[in-house]
Amino acid sequence: MTELRTLKVALLGCGNVGAQVARILLDDAEMLASRAGARLELAGIAVRNLDAPRDVELPRGLFTTDAETLVKDADLVIELMGGIEPARTLILTAMRNGACVVTGNKALVAKDGPTLHEEADKAGVQLSYEAAVAGAIPILRPIRDSLSGDRISRVLGIVNGTTNFILDQMDSTGAQFADALAEAQRLGYAEADPTADVEGHDAASKAAILASLSFHTRFSLDDVYCEGISSVTAADIAAAKDAGFVIKLLAIAEKLGPAAGTEKDTETADGDTGVSVRVHPTLLPREHPLAAVHGAFNAVFVEAENAGELMFYGQGAGGKPTASAVMGDLISAARSIVLGGPGRAETTTGHVVALPITSAVTSYYIGLDVADQPGVLAKIARLFAEHGVSIEIMRQTIHRDADSNIESAELRIVTHRASEAALAATVEAVKGLDVINSVTSVLRVEGV
Amino acid sequence: MTELRTLKVALLGCGNVGAQVARILLDDAEMLASRAGARLELAGIAVRNLDAPRDVELPRGLFTTDAETLVKDADLVIELMGGIEPARTLILTAMRNGACVVTGNKALVAKDGPTLHEEADKAGVQLSYEAAVAGAIPILRPIRDSLSGDRISRVLGIVNGTTNFILDQMDSTGAQFADALAEAQRLGYAEADPTADVEGHDAASKAAILASLSFHTRFSLDDVYCEGISSVTAADIAAAKDAGFVIKLLAIAEKLGPAAGTEKDTETADGDTGVSVRVHPTLLPREHPLAAVHGAFNAVFVEAENAGELMFYGQGAGGKPTASAVMGDLISAARSIVLGGPGRAETTTGHVVALPITSAVTSYYIGLDVADQPGVLAKIARLFAEHGVSIEIMRQTIHRDADSNIESAELRIVTHRASEAALAATVEAVKGLDVINSVTSVLRVEGV
Numbered sequence: 001m002t003e004l005r006t007l008k009v010a011l012l013g014c015g016n017v018g019a020q021v022a023r024i025l026l027d028d029a030e031m032l033a034s035r036a037g038a039r040l041e042l043a044g045i046a047v048r049n050l051d052a053p054r055d056v057e058l059p060r061g062l063f064t065t066d067a068e069t070l071v072k073d074a075d076l077v078i079e080l081m082g083g084i085e086p087a088r089t090l091i092l093t094a095m096r097n098g099a100c101v102v103t104g105n106k107a108l109v110a111k112d113g114p115t116l117h118e119e120a121d122k123a124g125v126q127l128s129y130e131a132a133v134a135g136a137i138p139i140l141r142p143i144r145d146s147l148s149g150d151r152i153s154r155v156l157g158i159v160n161g162t163t164n165f166i167l168d169q170m171d172s173t174g175a176q177f178a179d180a181l182a183e184a185q186r187l188g189y190a191e192a193d194p195t196a197d198v199e200g201h202d203a204a205s206k207a208a209i210l211a212s213l214s215f216h217t218r219f220s221l222d223d224v225y226c227e228g229i230s231s232v233t234a235a236d237i238a239a240a241k242d243a244g245f246v247i248k249l250l251a252i253a254e255k256l257g258p259a260a261g262t263e264k265d266t267e268t269a270d271g272d273t274g275v276s277v278r279v280h281p282t283l284l285p286r287e288h289p290l291a292a293v294h295g296a297f298n299a300v301f302v303e304a305e306n307a308g309e310l311m312f313y314g315q316g317a318g319g320k321p322t323a324s325a326v327m328g329d330l331i332s333a334a335r336s337i338v339l340g341g342p343g344r345a346e347t348t349t350g351h352v353v354a355l356p357i358t359s360a361v362t363s364y365y366i367g368l369d370v371a372d373q374p375g376v377l378a379k380i381a382r383l384f385a386e387h388g389v390s391i392e393i394m395r396q397t398i399h400r401d402a403d404s405n406i407e408s409a410e411l412r413i414v415t416h417r418a419s420e421a422a423l424a425a426t427v428e429a430v431k432g433l434d435v436i437n438s439v440t441s442v443l444r445v446e447g448v
Numbered sequence: 449m450t451e452l453r454t455l456k457v458a459l460l461g462c463g464n465v466g467a468q469v470a471r472i473l474l475d476d477a478e479m480l481a482s483r484a485g486a487r488l489e490l491a492g493i494a495v496r497n498l499d500a501p502r503d504v505e506l507p508r509g510l511f512t513t514d515a516e517t518l519v520k521d522a523d524l525v526i527e528l529m530g531g532i533e534p535a536r537t538l539i540l541t542a543m544r545n546g547a548c549v550v551t552g553n554k555a556l557v558a559k560d561g562p563t564l565h566e567e568a569d570k571a572g573v574q575l576s577y578e579a580a581v582a583g584a585i586p587i588l589r590p591i592r593d594s595l596s597g598d599r600i601s602r603v604l605g606i607v608n609g610t611t612n613f614i615l616d617q618m619d620s621t622g623a624q625f626a627d628a629l630a631e632a633q634r635l636g637y638a639e640a641d642p643t644a645d646v647e648g649h650d651a652a653s654k655a656a657i658l659a660s661l662s663f664h665t666r667f668s669l670d671d672v673y674c675e676g677i678s679s680v681t682a683a684d685i686a687a688a689k690d691a692g693f694v695i696k697l698l699a700i701a702e703k704l705g706p707a708a709g710t711e712k713d714t715e716t717a718d719g720d721t722g723v724s725v726r727v728h729p730t731l732l733p734r735e736h737p738l739a740a741v742h743g744a745f746n747a748v749f750v751e752a753e754n755a756g757e758l759m760f761y762g763q764g765a766g767g768k769p770t771a772s773a774v775m776g777d778l779i780s781a782a783r784s785i786v787l788g789g790p791g792r793a794e795t796t797t798g799h800v801v802a803l804p805i806t807s808a809v810t811s812y813y814i815g816l817d818v819a820d821q822p823g824v825l826a827k828i829a830r831l832f833a834e835h836g837v838s839i840e841i842m843r844q845t846i847h848r849d850a851d852s853n854i855e856s857a858e859l860r861i862v863t864h865r866a867s868e869a870a871l872a873a874t875v876e877a878v879k880g881l882d883v884i885n886s887v888t889s890v891l892r893v894e895g896v
Binding site: 020024028031032034035130136137138141142145146147148149150151216289292304305306307308309310311312313314315318320321323324325326327328329330331332 | 468472476479480482483578584585586589590593594595596597598599664737740752753754755756757758759760761762763766768769771772773774775776777778779780
């Protein structure tokens, strides 16, 4: 082992993931050397505050506030600081200096992936970010490499543990969103400012990355339609449960085939006309494999033309699990340096366009508060038919208030697959009907 | 696209997987070229019988019976003939001629992996076999690459669809093994001679491959303890069900830490003393993620030091799913040729030894037919304690025959983790007790 070359590793950031990465580099040096074919020497850890408390005890001498100098002398740079700047500039500097970069920065990759990849290609270095999506779960590499001879048609992912924990709590206890969020915060599953998680922004970054790899085209955060879970009510969950569904926040990337009448010539080499990339609360049948993914676990469900249905399941966050994904990328990058050659890169020959949410095609669940009069159901059904939205299930429940003796009726509709545009027009028209008191919920349904 | 170089692909074998691979190579040439960075030209398909019926209509001119000539002129060779010879010689010839090889031949890789890998290293070509384990599920590459910076402690796999279908049938219908097997044969899930599947040989090959990659050491079929499902009875399934378990045929590869008193110096770099690789019917709690894997689906559950628990789920067999895995390997091999350099190889620096089944440590389920006398439970419990096997659950059910008025008692025991050796000694001693009518079943338990 003494004749192995040494590669210098710069670590940027020392939060809960960074601290675990540092620990592994220091404690498992022999194992890592045997796997990489080179010694990986932790040259330094760049942090903002030298005195901040760390999850792991680390040699004081490794810390520095001068990230730029650290990066310029490294063969491998691990970026775990998060945020756009200075992470972006440091990564670009590292690559221009010939270093391979491993990052877990989903926001940066989703926002500025094309620039980063362009620089990596120009410099002939590896840029990898398995840790950016679904923590420990190997999902980006399987999509990029293992499924490279197949056509992915759809990816459905539970990629945010915070929202999955909250929805799980609401489902199992009947709690309202605010109470489940407070519980998640108390247990450390949600941050003090939970916006990025509960409004779906974190999942949207991951959706952009999953879509880019699945469809061989670089999508950015701007291509993702995003709707969080803060408006999901206990009543929505209860109604979904009653109908045999569970509500999950899904990151969805889905290929939509050529529309009727489209000339074959206008298609891309892959035969697609576009990809719908979106994040929103989604009803899933309770038998769907993703429905059984509880708490802070993540899972990604992939449908491909030949492979069929695949699911990848594991821990989506946390210091050690995410560090495992970082180390996998690091060993791969180190081996590419040892072996020479540019190593495996992503292909971006798909050239498919991101479609607006109005082009998305899915099933819908619609809850209506209606007047209990004869002919109401027929009126509503006719209106759906006129808008080209076909009804799969329609169920009415009558409530009678014993005191006032006033009857009200709750109508629950699950549609067949329809476009968002057609559905939106239908819902608008339904609201105009005199027999409708209110539209209580409109939620998308997958997996039926 | 016109300036791309062309790589010649030789296909050996045209069964249900081979036919799909040929179809994809012919139909999706543009897509494959964009992914590989080279045109993949199907140069020929070697078969034994030119006139045999095929799953897919393919140009007659592609077929040949002269595999050797076909192989010598190829850049990439796909071996899907199965069996040891002539597959082995053709693969070695291909690699010596500088071709990368993709194979789905689990029996050959498990039997003779070291020879094949040695030749691949010598020739500087890629040898890959994702299709050999769990069909479409990307599992070998994630273990090799994504988890290369982590320490895998255990792999539990449902890797044989035939046995999973049979056990599932027995579990859901109460059928005996023979009837469930007949049903599987009727539906095409089991072959006329089902030995390789039901006796666990197919799963054992896959266990050897999974263990080799997980523990960075080449294990062969000889290192695998193998026990099939033909002796599992409807009564075993019913008793397991009653106790909250399901019986699955698992391929298990598990690291066993240093035994008490072992000097740290005797450990390998990875800190292991050995690996237990085995295939046997196993009780799993019904809440375990693997318990929900039904029918012909496969899944591999991986436990790693940092990543924690991961599961990979999908279709474990069939022409199209398995062809997807073959194509992923083929694109990777093609890219390694286009980019130059030897590409990513397996590491085999683990140097751990395969342990005999007597060293395996697991929990056990033991069914006993005992005399209904006072003091029986105490006698049995004392005997277990004397052998160092600790009891977790002990449950007695009394049956009374109304006619004869004879009482018999059924005793079900679940132990804590114990070594196979200790368990075997305990069971032998139990048989010698005068209060024991018979030992009705001894089954291993995982996931508790």
